[in-house]
Amino acid sequence: MNQYLLGYDVGSSSVKACIIDAKTGTTIASGQSPSEEMAMHAAQAGWAEQDPAMWWDHAVKALQHAVSKAQISSRDIKAIGISYQMHGLVCVDKNQNVLRPSIIWCDSRAVEIGKQAFHELGETWCLQHLLNSPGNFTASKLRWVKVFEPEVYDRIHKVMLPGDYLAMKLTGETVTTRSGLSEGMFWDYEQNAASKKLLTQYGISEKLLADVVPTFGVQGKVKRDIAELLNLQEGTPVSYRAGDQPNNAFSLNVLNPGETAATAGTSGVIYSVTDKNAYDMKSRVNAFIHVNDEQHARRNGILLCVNGTGIQNSWLRKQAQAGGALLSYEQINSIAASAPVGSDGLTVLPFGNGAERVLEDKNINGSIHGLNFNRHSQAHLFRAAQEGIVYALRYGFDALKEMGVSSTVIRAGNANMFLSPLFREAFVNTTRARLELYDTDGAKGAALGAGVGAGLFGSFSDAFKSLKIIRSEEPTAELSEMYEQSYMHWSMLLKRQLQQQHG
Incomplete structure (x- = not known):
């Protein structure tokens, strides 16, 4: 019986889909949409927005391209994993309708908001509890919406990251991960919970945050209408999600303290794993919860990014x-x-x-x-x-x-x-x-993560048995x-x- 895993990588340039063999971990086929680069809208200098509906449209097309190349039945896909561009803000109402374009990772409009919060909350408190300045991250972008688009803010039911949005389209569930909350600067490492102090500073209700699910595990199941659209089995689990840089590290089997991964796509990143709640006094590099973090074995990723x-x-x-x-x-x-x-x-x-x-x-x-x-x-x-x-x-x-x-x-x-x-x-x-x-690449890493989350791989080492150095x-x-x-x-x-x- 054929068993395949699907990995999505939602970037700011394109959406990629990778299908791998669940038995061997080897790539069967990959698809990408669009072939060149997705549009990025900048209404003002320093702004950068994308329409989440565009991501979904290209996710559908990327899967179709991959399935066509693989010449398989997509109904044999047993689990789905998602990697995504980090730090973006997606706002939806009670009916899961997107309320405004996503303010994506390279948008700079919330810089001054983050600086003010860093000063008012106290630099020492921020570094000890958030491991970062609130900076220009998702929480600060949401504060910008509250201040400058109050009519939009008042209609928000949940806020999500780009990968959470794709998972919502597949499953109908609005959920996120601890790693996702940390990359949005919503996480208090000392309290091991959403940061009530930062939310209070920004006047944001904790109810707007999506519920937390594990990084690896069944996070939702593909609903009937989407299964029909994509020719998947209804109930196929979405069993892994992570931001593109933690996921890139995962795809390279970078899981232990001292190990380092790099990417040089739209942005350039060096990402090192540590078992400490480490921070840079100037917040030039940033710490986030890594994909394999556990209560008894802390794993954070220190991320250096050049846009x-x-x-x-x-x-x-x-x-x-x-x-x-x-x-x-x-x-x-x-x-x-x-x-x-x-x-x-x-x-x-x-x-x-x-x-x-x-x-x-x-x-x-x-x-x-x-x-x-x-x-x-x-x-x-x-x-x-x-x-x-x-x-x-x-x-x-x-x-x-x-x-x-x-x-x-x-x-x-x-x-x-x-x-x-x-x-x-x-x-x-x-x-x-x-x-x-x-x-390897991000989409393949997401597919491997799906296999771990769905239990089709018994361990991380099983998932990476096909990883080859070039x-x-x-x-x-x-x-x-x-x-x-x-x-x-x-x-x-x-x-x-x-x-x-x-x-």
């Missing part, structure tokens, strides 16, 4: 088209590799996608520096862009080290910017850590020194830019 990563590469690609023809990313990588380390002094600050937590919630926008019309070519610009992303990650990597979180090995999926040889070279020689690339790369002394000099130039320029714009 402007793949989105910067995508922007450059669109600007570089000639005669309407886009260069492929492979062509861009090849062109970039012809320029030397340091790009002959051309420097890019990749911060053009909203306020950056690693910059203490400052928004300095993306910028290009040192451009010389007689020396620099397209190759220099492409290379400087990729180096700038790596240097931004290194800037945050140093903040992790200040917390005592040090990584000598970093695992990543063989995808997105890690497909670029130049990016990999710059990454290993700037962080001075070995990079291991694996044949390649590993090591830093070299000569290249590390060259990149270190280039990074020091980049970091001095960043410091100067921060001083000019923010004093």
